[in-house]
Amino acid sequence: MQCQVCQKKEATIHLTxxxxxxxxxxxxxxxxxxxxxxxxxxxLSINELLSGLLSTQPSDDELFGNTEHEASxxxxxxxxxxxxxxxxxxxPYDYEVFEKSLLPLIEKxxxxxxxHRGKVPSKMPNDTKKQIKLAALRQQLDSAVQSEDYExxxxxxxxxxxxxxxxxxxxxx
Amino acid sequence: MKLTDISGDINEWFNGSGPLADIVISSRVRLARNIAxxxxxxxxxxxxxxxILKKLxxxxxxxxxxxxxxxxxxxxTPVLDRHLLVERHxxxxxxxxxxxxxxxxxxxxxxFTAMINEEDHLRIQTLKGGLQLSQCAxxxxxxxxxxxxxxxxxxxxxxxxxxACPTNLGTAARVSVMLHLPALKMTGQxxxxxxxxxxxxxxxxxxxxxxxEAAGDFYQLSNQVSLGVLEAEVVAQFENVIIPEIVxxxxxxxxxxxxxxxxxxxxxxxxxxxxxxxxHLISSQEALFLLSHLRMGINMHERMxxxxxxxxxxxxxIAAGSNAEKSAGLTGSPQAALSITTIxxxxxxxxxxxxxxxxxxxxxxxxxxxxxxxIIRSALNG
Numbered sequence: 001m002q003c004q005v006c007q008k009k010e011a012t013i014h015l016t017x018x019x020x021x022x023x024x025x026x027x028x029x030x031x032x033x034x035x036x037x038x039x040x041x042x043x044l045s046i047n048e049l050l051s052g053l054l055s056t057q058p059s060d061d062e063l064f065g066n067t068e069h070e071a072s073x074x075x076x077x078x079x080x081x082x083x084x085x086x087x088x089x090x091x092p093y094d095y096e097v098f099e100k101s102l103l104p105l106i107e108k109x110x111x112x113x114x115x116h117r118g119k120v121p122s123k124m125p126n127d128t129k130k131q132i133k134l135a136a137l138r139q140q141l142d143s144a145v146q147s148e149d150y151e152x153x154x155x156x157x158x159x160x161x162x163x164x165x166x167x168x169x170x171x172x173x
Numbered sequence: 174m175k176l177t178d179i180s181g182d183i184n185e186w187f188n189g190s191g192p193l194a195d196i197v198i199s200s201r202v203r204l205a206r207n208i209a210x211x212x213x214x215x216x217x218x219x220x221x222x223x224x225i226l227k228k229l230x231x232x233x234x235x236x237x238x239x240x241x242x243x244x245x246x247x248x249x250t251p252v253l254d255r256h257l258l259v260e261r262h263x264x265x266x267x268x269x270x271x272x273x274x275x276x277x278x279x280x281x282x283x284x285f286t287a288m289i290n291e292e293d294h295l296r297i298q299t300l301k302g303g304l305q306l307s308q309c310a311x312x313x314x315x316x317x318x319x320x321x322x323x324x325x326x327x328x329x330x331x332x333x334x335x336x337a338c339p340t341n342l343g344t345a346a347r348v349s350v351m352l353h354l355p356a357l358k359m360t361g362q363x364x365x366x367x368x369x370x371x372x373x374x375x376x377x378x379x380x381x382x383x384x385x386e387a388a389g390d391f392y393q394l395s396n397q398v399s400l401g402v403l404e405a406e407v408v409a410q411f412e413n414v415i416i417p418e419i420v421x422x423x424x425x426x427x428x429x430x431x432x433x434x435x436x437x438x439x440x441x442x443x444x445x446x447x448x449x450x451x452x453h454l455i456s457s458q459e460a461l462f463l464l465s466h467l468r469m470g471i472n473m474h475e476r477m478x479x480x481x482x483x484x485x486x487x488x489x490x491i492a493a494g495s496n497a498e499k500s501a502g503l504t505g506s507p508q509a510a511l512s513i514t515t516i517x518x519x520x521x522x523x524x525x526x527x528x529x530x531x532x533x534x535x536x537x538x539x540x541x542x543x544x545x546x547x548i549i550r551s552a553l554n555g
Contacts, residue, residue: 076216088292088337091212092327095335102339106332106400109340111374113401116333118344119314121321124328132330139401 003029073097115139134163176254180530183521184261184283184300188514191303195472195513196420198351198391201262202309202408203298204317205336205345209325213337214273214290222290223274229289232323233278236316241281247288248275253535256526262300264288285316292337293345295320304416306348310408333400343400348407350416355390355469356426359441366422374398375415389461389520394419427473431481439483442470446487450553454539455546460523464549468516475513488512490553515552523548 003011009029016025072079078090080101107114117136120129137160144153186199211225234244247268255269264277268291275290288296297316299309327335334345357363370377374397379388396407430438445466470487473479523545529536532544
């Protein structure tokens with residue numbers, strides 16, 4: 001059976017919808033199904049999923065005046081519409097330039113996490129390392145409080161206080 | 174070094190050694206890195222890519238990894254050689270057949286590979302046989318430290334290592350384990366396993382063959398989340414929780430076959446043996462499928478002490494074949510290790526590019542099927 005949208009590829013997704021007692025059927029190929037916003041989880045690569053998500057960005061962007069969709073990166077000339085096609089960014093600065101649009105994707109791809117906790121290049125100044133650690137601890141604290149794990153939360157708070165004391169101590173030197 | 178130096182044998186990580194190696198083929202940790210001050214590759218000119226390539230190549234070739242390392246200009250490497258590198262899991266398909274100046278630095282014993290100008294400027298990986306993720310992680314971390322002394326990586330305090338695709342942000346570390354799960358497949362539980370892994374933010378794909386089809390019941394399991402997690406946490410979760418659990422399921426499925434359907438088990442093994450020992454034409458898909466059953470049979474005998482008519486026959490045949498190999502001077506390793514090695518070697522050496530490089534000429538699919546069948550027959554018939 002041919003896909004009823006592109007009329008070219010084999011239809012592999014068959015959708016039956018019943019609205020107000022009226023039955024309608026749709027027969028689509030994978031690509032068109034994806035474009036129609038019908039998720040085919042196991043068949044999609046993470047990149048395709050991401051760009052799919054981005055192209056259906058919430059209309060919050062319009063409400064909050066997100067102008068990133070028209071912007072291009074001053075460092076590499078990259079635009080968000082290119083990202084939806086290629087699923088890779090143009091340069092490291094794109095993470096700042098398109099932060100509002102990318103953040104939901106980053107959150108989705110990393111199970112709700114948005115702050116780095118792992119390895120830090122040893123060349124980074126000690127203060128930067130400490131700040132990274134603090135940011136990560138605060139995020140852990142948030143989730144501990146949310147899940148009402150107050151024992152862990154207390155430990156984390158102690159750790160944060162300790163680090164902050166050290167920070168101000170070195171700052172005073 | 175020439176690729177024909179390595180193409181005649183299996184790589185170290187596929188030699189059947191290492192913890193839980195009957196089910197866990199190998200462990201891999203891969204890091205993605207980009208050089209600060211350069212655009213990501215999609216926006217780099219050819220000249221910029223060549224500059225990045227030279228910089229990273231010079232650094233990597235000067236590293237002391239305790240093994241000989243060699244460099245390959247992937248874009249200038251013959252197509253067949255590139256296929257061989259993909260078959261040996263040394264470089265990705267994307268890297269082998271991508272665009273522009275790009276290269277690979279490979280340790281002769283194949284435990285380390287660096288891909289320069291793949292999706293990111295640099296991707297480095299370590300591979301070991303069996304379940305050895307923490308060893309892989311420790312080794313790649315040390316190599317990463319050495320590289321970092323010589324170059325500045327693109328790094329953000331908030332997002333960690335900056336990668337071309339946001340899915341790799343943070344540690345930019347991908348932890349993978351390659352698994353052989355024939356009994357889960359035979360008992361119809363593999364879908365359950367696949368769905369469970371997808372629900373827990375893990376990615377699964379086939380190890381051999383194209384696309385997502387897991388030829389020969391080999392599956393590769395990797396983490397999806399790399400931001401907001403510690404490298405060590407991901408490694409520990411795999412090593413202490415996820416993988417032991419899967420191994421337990423696979424072993425339970427093997428025991429289930431043995432206790433509830435011993436005839437089905439023996440039938441699969443006997444059929445695989447009969448076909449592989451007698452076929453004169455065999456496709457790579459069919460060979461993988463059948464070899465997988467033999468691999469399971471031998472491992473059940475060696476690791477679980479299982480003895481059924483078909484498994485006993487298989488093991489005596491393999492031992493005879495191994496003795497023939499030994500007397501031909503092909504190898505000097507002890508017989509017990511050799512039996513499973515014979516099968517492991519067939520998995521690797523009967524892949525299309527291996528067949529062609531080892532016989533020294535290009536062959537069309539029909540001629541590959543003839544040669545593949547011949548190699549398998551001679552290995553299994555002694």
